[in-house]
Amino acid sequence: MAAVQIADVRKTFGTTHVIRGVDVDIEDxxxxxxxxxxxxxxxxxxxxxxxxxxITSGEIRIGNRVVNDxxxxxxxxxxxxxxxxxxxxxxVADNMAFSLKLxxxxxxxxxxxxxxxxxxxxxxxxxxxxxRQLSGGQRxxxxxxxxxxxxxxxxxxxxxxxxxxxxxxVSMRAEIKDxxxxxxxxxxxxxxxxxxxxxxxxxxxxxxxxxxxQIGAPLELYDHPxxxxxxxxxxxxxxxxxxxxxxxxxxxxxxxxxxxxxxTPPSALGKPAVYxxxxxxxxxSADGVPGKVxxxxxxGSETQVVVEVDGQPITCLLRERVAxxxxxxxxxxxxPALVHLFDAETGKRLTD
Amino acid sequence: xxxxxxxxxxGKKDAGPRQPKKGSLRPSHWPFIIPALVVVGGVIVFPxxxxxxxxxxxxxxxVEQHFVGLxxxxxxxxxxxxxDSMGRTLSYTALSVIAPLxxxxxxxxxxxxxxxxxxxxxxxxxxxxxxxxxxIALVWTMMFHPQLGILNYLLSLVxxxxxxxxxxxxxxxxxxxxxxxxxxxxxxxxxxxxxLASLPAEPYESASLDGASGWQKFRFITFPMIIPFLLIAxxxxxxxALKSFDIIYAITQGGPGTASETINLYLYSVAFTYxxxxxxxxxxxxxxxxxxxxxxxxIYLRQRTxxxxxxx
Ligand SMILES: Nc1ncnc2c1ncn2[C@@H]1O[C@H](COP(=O)(O)OP(=O)(O)O)[C@@H](O)[C@H]1O
Ligand SMILES: [Mg+2]
Numbered sequence: 001m002a003a004v005q006i007a008d009v010r011k012t013f014g015t016t017h018v019i020r021g022v023d024v025d026i027e028d029x030x031x032x033x034x035x036x037x038x039x040x041x042x043x044x045x046x047x048x049x050x051x052x053x054x055i056t057s058g059e060i061r062i063g064n065r066v067v068n069d070x071x072x073x074x075x076x077x078x079x080x081x082x083x084x085x086x087x088x089x090x091x092v093a094d095n096m097a098f099s100l101k102l103x104x105x106x107x108x109x110x111x112x113x114x115x116x117x118x119x120x121x122x123x124x125x126x127x128x129x130x131x132r133q134l135s136g137g138q139r140x141x142x143x144x145x146x147x148x149x150x151x152x153x154x155x156x157x158x159x160x161x162x163x164x165x166x167x168x169x170v171s172m173r174a175e176i177k178d179x180x181x182x183x184x185x186x187x188x189x190x191x192x193x194x195x196x197x198x199x200x201x202x203x204x205x206x207x208x209x210x211x212x213x214q215i216g217a218p219l220e221l222y223d224h225p226x227x228x229x230x231x232x233x234x235x236x237x238x239x240x241x242x243x244x245x246x247x248x249x250x251x252x253x254x255x256x257x258x259x260x261x262x263x264t265p266p267s268a269l270g271k272p273a274v275y276x277x278x279x280x281x282x283x284x285s286a287d288g289v290p291g292k293v294x295x296x297x298x299x300g301s302e303t304q305v306v307v308e309v310d311g312q313p314i315t316c317l318l319r320e321r322v323a324x325x326x327x328x329x330x331x332x333x334x335x336p337a338l339v340h341l342f343d344a345e346t347g348k349r350l351t352d
Numbered sequence: 353x354x355x356x357x358x359x360x361x362x363g364k365k366d367a368g369p370r371q372p373k374k375g376s377l378r379p380s381h382w383p384f385i386i387p388a389l390v391v392v393g394g395v396i397v398f399p400x401x402x403x404x405x406x407x408x409x410x411x412x413x414x415v416e417q418h419f420v421g422l423x424x425x426x427x428x429x430x431x432x433x434x435x436d437s438m439g440r441t442l443s444y445t446a447l448s449v450i451a452p453l454x455x456x457x458x459x460x461x462x463x464x465x466x467x468x469x470x471x472x473x474x475x476x477x478x479x480x481x482x483x484x485x486x487x488i489a490l491v492w493t494m495m496f497h498p499q500l501g502i503l504n505y506l507l508s509l510v511x512x513x514x515x516x517x518x519x520x521x522x523x524x525x526x527x528x529x530x531x532x533x534x535x536x537x538x539x540x541x542x543x544x545x546x547x548l549a550s551l552p553a554e555p556y557e558s559a560s561l562d563g564a565s566g567w568q569k570f571r572f573i574t575f576p577m578i579i580p581f582l583l584i585a586x587x588x589x590x591x592x593a594l595k596s597f598d599i600i601y602a603i604t605q606g607g608p609g610t611a612s613e614t615i616n617l618y619l620y621s622v623a624f625t626y627x628x629x630x631x632x633x634x635x636x637x638x639x640x641x642x643x644x645x646x647x648x649x650x651i652y653l654r655q656r657t658x659x660x661x662x663x664x
Contacts, residue, residue: 075561079557081554085557088552
């Protein structure tokens with residue numbers, strides 16, 4: 001196990017700047033998730049940690065050793081690829097044993113390690129099968145088994161669940177988390193799925209366009225997004241945003257709707273700003289803002305209602321069951337204490 | 353050779369619900385099959401049955417054709433010239449399979465790297481494949497010439513004395529294999545290159561992390577994964593080398609003496625020099641059985657590697 005430090009790392013492919021200065025500190029034994037939309041450079045960063053891509057500038061350290069020029073095989077890391085990357089001509093046991101055999105580990109030790117990994121992952125029955133004889137979930141587990149037997153300093157996962165069906169994804173999510181609880185190996189996990197990030201991570205790194213937008217614990221990002229990008233990216237359904245300006249004690253939308261604020265950040269007064277509120281922080285209330293109901297989606301446990309406010313669809317997540325219909329006019333109110341304000345130009349969070 | 357193309361032949365096809373059961377051929381289907389049957393019967397089945405028939409007959413020019421049973425086959429067992437030619441054929445074939453396979457694989461590995469100008473080099477490299485056998489024979493006969501040939505000149509540059517090449521019984525077979533190798537290494541290279549191009553990239557990344565060196569990646573990843581392609585190349589080369597006639601005939605006519613007389617050349621002499629058609633047919637039948645047996649063995653080996661061809 002080891003800590004990983006990424007310091008001002010950059011990567012260019014030809015003239016394309018894919019990673020544009022990333023700093024991340026990963027503590028020993030931590031489970032960190034890199035999340036961001038497709039193409040933001042998550043895989044590239046992970047592959048640089050693995051040594052599969054060169055580092056254009058900056059420094060990556062694994063356990064206090066700068067690894068910029070260390071070949072992948074000497075970095076003592078294991079990686080699980082999105083498409084599993086199993087050896088098609090080897091059975092499950094051989095797939096897992098390969099790295100140990102290359103190290104000339106004694107036969108008995110190889111066997112012990114494989115059996116241990118197979119037990120942890122429920123692969124004992126499948127050791128003789130070839131990859132093509134396995135389902136997607138089983139292949140995924142073999143890929144993880146191959147990583148586990150190595151007992152590496154760091155585990156790297158690149159979207160390991162995105163080729164699985166929804167149900168399997170949820171159960172594998174729990175399995176990977178459980179695995180980390182047991183092994184306590186430092187883990188860097190890449191995904192584009194913010195739900196995966198929220199449910200699994202100890203620390204989330206939100207990436208966008210080759211830079212880090214915010215680093216923090218899942219709920220920290222949810223409750224205090226540092227900017228508009230993080231605010232909209234984290235959370236499902238995503239945060240409602242309205243453009244307008246900040247006045248003393250209230251926010252006035254472009255269409256003139258007045259929304260109360262608990263605190264007015266002095267620096268924001270009079271400035272163009274963005275008002276954000278999460279769907280579950282909206283309530284039906286007679287003294288709220290009126291809006292026409294566009295969509296109603298009851299799920300049983302809650303009801304998702306989309307209302308039109310200031311010409312924009314606003315999503316509300318209501319815990320109670322409500323007797324409203326499409327076309328009705330209802331009035332909704334945000335809890336002023338739970339409202340977020342962002343600078344309209346920079347997207348930065350406006351704080352008091 | 354319907355298995356020459358790699359395909360995921362699991363043999364576990366689920367018949368769709370609408371598909372008629374295998375083998376249920378209705379009478380109304382027959383008219384569509386008859387033309388193919390006639391052609392196959394006329395050009396493949398009939399000649400073979402006829403050859404089989406000739407092989408159990410005395411059938412010589414000037415002698416009336418008469419049924420002799422297995423006499424021709426018995427004669428084969430004691431015919432030293434036949435047995436020698438069989439041995440030569442096998443050693444010629446073994447060498448003409450192994451050498452191009454080894455060199456072709458090596459060439460494919462080289463051409464598979466990002467070699468500058470590899471397109472042009474590859475084009476030049478495959479040219480021997482396109483030359484006609486008689487032209488090749490002419491060029492190589494001149495190169496083999498002990499006094500005037502370029503090969504002895506090249507040897508003299510590295511201090512090796514002149515060789516007699518195809519003009520000496522001891523070196524004639526290796527010399528002919530050299531020609532065969534020169535001509536057919538490109539084919540093997542193309543087959544293996546196709547195989548290399550079809551390999552997935554991901555296992556190599558796994559292997560890098562798992563600690564494999566370049567040689568270990570070849571030994572444990574590349575090599576096992578191209579085995580099906582090597583087997584195809586082996587099959588094609590084996591059949592081709594067994595059948596080889598034109599180049600040997602044009603360069604040595606089986607000589608010196610009978611030192612390069614393979615079964616094909618012996619068969620040619622028996623049938624067209626001595627006009628012993630019945631005996632020649634018996635040789636042809638035995639030879640055919642040999643080819644079929646080797647082919648079946650290779651097909652069997654290839655199918656055993658079909659686990660490679662599923663997606664992973
Ligand atoms: N080998 C490469 N050559 C050129 N561009 C690349 C290469 N690999 C990735 N890219 C580009 O880098 C960007 C980030 O890719 P990637 O790290 O795979 O994104 P993510 O994993 O976040 O979806 C993409 O725009 C992609 O096109
Ligand atoms: Mg990716």
